[in-house]
Amino acid sequence: MRPILYKQNASPPARAVMMVIDILGIDVDLQDLNPVFREQDAPEFKKKNPMRTIPIYDEGDFWMADSHAIIIYLIEKYGKPQHSHLYPADPRKRAVINQRLFFDCGVLFPRLRSVMAPTYMQRLGEMSKSMIRNINDAYSMLEDYLSENLYMADNVITIADISVVSTIGTLCGLVPIDGNKYPKLNKWLQNMNEQEYCKKINIPGGLEHSDGLKILMEMNKHNQAQAKAKSKL
Ligand SMILES: N[C@@H](CCC(=O)N[C@@H](CS)C(=O)NCC(=O)O)C(=O)O
Structure with missing residues (x-):
């Protein structure tokens, strides 16, 4: 059977996988599954995940x-010699890439998720100061990683960049990257945005996601104000 990827174009981790699929040229059936409507809770999907x-x-x-696990699997299964720079066999290079992937999974994406979850649950009307501070703090960590190499884990693009840029693709629409504070991160994002897979998949998906979150926050704020006004009547 043709492999299936259940995804949303707006979802950062789904975009990371879609970019790797695009780079490797794999024939995958891309099917939408919408977490906002909890479609992934259906028993057939819950069994799989x-x-x-x-x-x-x-x-x-x-x-x-x-x-992160999926993109490593795809590279190991479908990668050709021309893709070896994306996840080199050298244990030290691989270890640094893995660390950045865990950083995206354990630090960067959860800081975005802390905005997404209450927004989708209609609780968040605007981002709190601590949410913005945590995101800027993550930008500062990425700036430090980039002082070691031109890209996140090496002097060439690896799957670490693809994973991180998928999350940054949404975050930068919510908390713009200050080029004075984070010049290396800003330049890295410009370089990543020049890549065809970013132009095709990450930039439009990231905009869809951050614009959608901002619209939902506005709606939540409006509804909260209305509920407050009603409660005073
Ligand atoms: N670490 C996971 C994160 C996946 C994730 O949280 N995806 C979001 C959509 S962007 C989701 O499905 N959220 C539904 C939920 O958390 O209930 C990955 O990299 O795949």
């Missing part, structure tokens, strides 16, 4: 979740 998140990658007799 108890975390109940997207993306989910499914080969019929084998499936897996978590974008």
Whole structure:
């Protein structure tokens, strides 16, 4: 069977997998699954991914979740010699790439998720100061990683860049990257945005996501103000 990727174009981790699929030229059936409507909670998906998140990658007799694990699997299974720079065999290079992938999974994306979750639950009307501070703090860590190399884990693009740029693609629409404070991060993003897969997948998906979150926050703020006014009547 043709592998299926359950995704949303707006979802950062789904975009990371879609970019790797594009780079490797794999024939994958891209199917939408919308977490806002909890479509991933259906028993067939919960069986495949108890975390109940997207993306989910499914080969019929084998499936897996978590974008970081999926992109490593795809590179190992479908990567050709011309893709070796994306996840080199050298243990030290690989270790640095893995660390950046864990950083995206454990630090960067959760700081975005802390905005996404209450927004989708109609609770967040605007980002708090601490949410913005945490995101800027993550930008500062990325700036420090970039003082070691031109890209996140090496002097060439690796899957670490693809993973991080998928999250940054949404975050920069919510908290713009201050080029004076984070010049290396700003330049890195400009370089990444020149890549065809970013132009095709990450830039439009990131805008869709950050614009959608901002619209939802405005709606939440409006509804909260109305509820407050009603409660005073
Ligand atoms: N670490 C996971 C994160 C996946 C994730 O949280 N995806 C979001 C969409 S962007 C989701 O499905 N959220 C639904 C939920 O958390 O209930 C990955 O890299 O795949």
